[in-house]
Amino acid sequence: MKLGKRPRRLRKNKNIRNLIKETNLNISDMIYPLFVVNGENIYREIPAMPEVYQMSIDNILKEVEELIGLGIKGIILFGIPEYKDEIGSCAWQNDGVVQKTVRKIKNKYPDFLVITDLCLCQYTSHGHCGLVEDGDIRNDLTLDKLSKIAISHANAGVDMVAPSDMMDGRVEKIRNDLDKNGYKNVAIMSYSAKYHSGFYGPFRNAAHSAPEEGDRSTYQMDSANKNEALKEIKLDINEGADIVMVKPALSYLDIINEVKNNYKIPLAAYNVSGEYAMVKAASKKGWLDEKRVALEILTSIKRAGAEIIISYWAKDSAKWLKYGEK
Numbered sequence: 001m002k003l004g005k006r007p008r009r010l011r012k013n014k015n016i017r018n019l020i021k022e023t024n025l026n027i028s029d030m031i032y033p034l035f036v037v038n039g040e041n042i043y044r045e046i047p048a049m050p051e052v053y054q055m056s057i058d059n060i061l062k063e064v065e066e067l068i069g070l071g072i073k074g075i076i077l078f079g080i081p082e083y084k085d086e087i088g089s090c091a092w093q094n095d096g097v098v099q100k101t102v103r104k105i106k107n108k109y110p111d112f113l114v115i116t117d118l119c120l121c122q123y124t125s126h127g128h129c130g131l132v133e134d135g136d137i138r139n140d141l142t143l144d145k146l147s148k149i150a151i152s153h154a155n156a157g158v159d160m161v162a163p164s165d166m167m168d169g170r171v172e173k174i175r176n177d178l179d180k181n182g183y184k185n186v187a188i189m190s191y192s193a194k195y196h197s198g199f200y201g202p203f204r205n206a207a208h209s210a211p212e213e214g215d216r217s218t219y220q221m222d223s224a225n226k227n228e229a230l231k232e233i234k235l236d237i238n239e240g241a242d243i244v245m246v247k248p249a250l251s252y253l254d255i256i257n258e259v260k261n262n263y264k265i266p267l268a269a270y271n272v273s274g275e276y277a278m279v280k281a282a283s284k285k286g287w288l289d290e291k292r293v294a295l296e297i298l299t300s301i302k303r304a305g306a307e308i309i310i311s312y313w314a315k316d317s318a319k320w321l322k323y324g325e326k
């Protein structure tokens with residue numbers, strides 16, 4: 001055997017392996033999703049997402065305190081409104097559940113990063129991410145509503161809004177309207193390449209946001225497409241997105257990598273509910289080691305090129321990375 005052809009030399013023990021580790025997960029890379037509901041003292045586990053809870057505002061505040069203690073730097077917040085209607089009007093109320101929560105968190109923990117998901121689907125009676133007229137999604141009418149939601153979140157003190165609706169032109173509209181209203185410092189993390197995916201199943205059950213009729217294939221992307229993702233990313237960068245996102249993550253690592261190689265902009269990936277649920281289910285049966293597999297998945301997302309990972313495992317990861325072996 002020739003000299004230098006023994007890669008196993010660098011796998012000899014843990015210290016050497018750690019020294020040459022190319023990808024290190026950090027808790028500061030991760031964002032934890034939270035679901036807020038109206039009411040008090042609510043802490044309701046989501047059926048297909050074990051250990052993920054819908055919480056009322058009082059419990060969200062306790063949760064945030066715990067997250068800060070664990071070293072988690074930020075959350076993305078989803079609201080479950082009191083009622084739904086055709087146009088999703090609960091989404092932009094000043095005293096809506098998300099707006100109230102943001103105000104309270106920022107009041108108590110001004111440095112803690114709060115991102116809000118910006119969409120209509122949890123708020124509309126038909127469950128679509130856009131307004132529906134005569135059976136069609138009305139793109140441009142939806143933009144006005146999204147902008148109203150963004151302004152109401154900004155007014156509550158949010159650091160960053162994350163539009164997840166996949167309407168055309170929404171980043172530009174939101175950026176312009178935030179600026180016009182004096183919210184130049186509110187950032188936009190755009191769900192730029194959001195695929196039409198079966199992996200959102202458990203989330204829809206958590207957020208009560210499944211469409212009543214039809215599906216989201218006229219606005220979310222076909223999972224077969226890669227060039228289209230690059231086009232969507234480019235459009236969002238041109239429209240003023242500060243951070244772009246690929247979603248889901250696990251079946252789209254090639255997309256994450258392609259975006260990383262083509263654009264020099266902070267890149268987020270959303271490790272979605274279905275990716276979490278399938279590991280949870282298998283580990284409950286004793287078929288997979290949850291910690292090991294979760295860390296492997298999260299590392300692969302980072303290795304593919306995402307700097308920011310949104311994950312239901314963020315909280316567990318904080319504990320695993322702190323106390324566990326690297």
Ligand code: PBG
Binds near residue numbers: 129
């Ligand atoms: C809302 C939204 C969804 C997710 C995030 N924002 C659901 C969807 O588009 O149907 C999915 C998150 C997850 O599955 O964890 N538009």
